[in-house]
Amino acid sequence: MPHEALAISASALSAQRTRLNVIAENLANANTTKTVEGGPYRRRVTRLESQAPAFASLLPDQQNLRGVKVTGVVQMPETRRAFMPGHPDADRDGYVEMPNINPVMEMADMMAATRAYEANVSAIQAMKSMAQKALELGR
Amino acid sequence: MTDAIAPISSQIRPVAPLATGAGAAAADGPAFADTLKNLIGEVSKSADAADEASRAYATGRSTDVTATMVAVERSSITFALMLQIRNRLLDAYQEIQRMQV
Amino acid sequence: MSALFGGVVEALRQASVFATRRHEMLAENVANAETPNFKANDLSFAHELDLARLVQSTPDPKATLGSSPLDLRLVRQPDGPAKLDGNDVDIDKQMVRVTQNSLYHNVVVQLLKAQFDGLKSAINGR
Numbered sequence: 001m002p003h004e005a006l007a008i009s010a011s012a013l014s015a016q017r018t019r020l021n022v023i024a025e026n027l028a029n030a031n032t033t034k035t036v037e038g039g040p041y042r043r044r045v046t047r048l049e050s051q052a053p054a055f056a057s058l059l060p061d062q063q064n065l066r067g068v069k070v071t072g073v074v075q076m077p078e079t080r081r082a083f084m085p086g087h088p089d090a091d092r093d094g095y096v097e098m099p100n101i102n103p104v105m106e107m108a109d110m111m112a113a114t115r116a117y118e119a120n121v122s123a124i125q126a127m128k129s130m131a132q133k134a135l136e137l138g139r
Numbered sequence: 140m141t142d143a144i145a146p147i148s149s150q151i152r153p154v155a156p157l158a159t160g161a162g163a164a165a166a167d168g169p170a171f172a173d174t175l176k177n178l179i180g181e182v183s184k185s186a187d188a189a190d191e192a193s194r195a196y197a198t199g200r201s202t203d204v205t206a207t208m209v210a211v212e213r214s215s216i217t218f219a220l221m222l223q224i225r226n227r228l229l230d231a232y233q234e235i236q237r238m239q240v
Numbered sequence: 241m242s243a244l245f246g247g248v249v250e251a252l253r254q255a256s257v258f259a260t261r262r263h264e265m266l267a268e269n270v271a272n273a274e275t276p277n278f279k280a281n282d283l284s285f286a287h288e289l290d291l292a293r294l295v296q297s298t299p300d301p302k303a304t305l306g307s308s309p310l311d312l313r314l315v316r317q318p319d320g321p322a323k324l325d326g327n328d329v330d331i332d333k334q335m336v337r338v339t340q341n342s343l344y345h346n347v348v349v350q351l352l353k354a355q356f357d358g359l360k361s362a363i364n365g366r
Binding site: 004005008011012015019023046048049050065067068089112113115116119120122123126127129130133134136137 | 256259263264265266267268270271272273274275276278295316330334335338339341342345350352353356359
């Protein structure tokens with residue numbers, strides 16, 4: 001049974017790590033005006049959904065609890081127009097199409113994802129402590 | 140744990156009269172038998188207290204970990220003490236049995 | 241044999257099962273702390289009957305080791321009003337519960353150990 005808790009917490013570690021990677025990508029490309037597809041970089045957002053962990057169906061006597069999974073990384077279509085007349089990508093009126101990324105918001109998301117990651121690590125450690133304690137019964 | 144004490148305590152009782160009969164310790168005889176009886180009572184009481192404390196903690200009635208552990212340790216030590224005394228008495232009894240009259 | 245492991249041992253065993261199950265529930269909450277529309281859950285003893293069963297001092301002669309499933313009830317335990325995305329998990333409150341629960345579990349196991357040690361000591365006579 002503790003293995004189910006492990007699978008759930010592990011799924012969250014993986015999901016939050018993916019989320020952190022996406023946020024890092026957003027921050028790195030906050031000012032990218034030209035991408036391979038043409039046009040400015042578009043903000044990416046992870047979609048989180050609760051889902052039974054991958055191998056949960058193999059575990060006996062489970063409670064059908066759900067972990068979390070990244071079901072997709074969505075590109076937000078919005079961009080913003082900034083007035084930067086000297087910019088090489090400026091149009092006739094001096095406006096540049098910039099990614100719609102607010103670094104402050106991305107940082108806040110990053111902190112939330114980090115905190116969630118750390119909390120799940122603590123949950124795994126608590127489970128380990130309980131399992132080790134139970135093993136002491138045999139000594 | 141209270142059920143486990145019964146077989147031990149039944150072994151203690153036959154030895155107690157021996158303590159009262161021992162010549163050299165005649166003056167201490169009755170006191171010793173009473174001490175044993177009291178000890179058995181203590182063991183039983185502290186075992187019950189430990190069981191009650193464990194139950195209270197398990198059901199959430201008590202959240203005092205220290206008090207629970209103290210009650211359990213007390214019962215364990217009292218029991219170990221009684222066990223030691225019983226073993227010594229048994230050894231002494233057997234030694235006396237071996238004496239050539 | 242059930243007379244040997246009655247009453248307190250059974251109560252402690254059920255308590256440890258409860259603690260393990262509850263940890264899984266709390267782990268689910270923590271894992272889904274950022275999932276939209278996820279509602280926090282918790283585990284509790286169903287009602288007084290289970291508590292009374294735990295507290296009774298005479299062991300149930302029909303009970304065998306490892307039987308008598310606990311009637312554990314899933315309860316909705318929101319940490320507060322739902323956030324904008326429908327999620328109502330407060331990750332810090334959940335972590336406090338995880339810590340409390342693991343402490344409770346470890347104490348219960350320690351008490352079980354004391355029970356078993358006492359029985360072993362009585363059996364071995366030393």
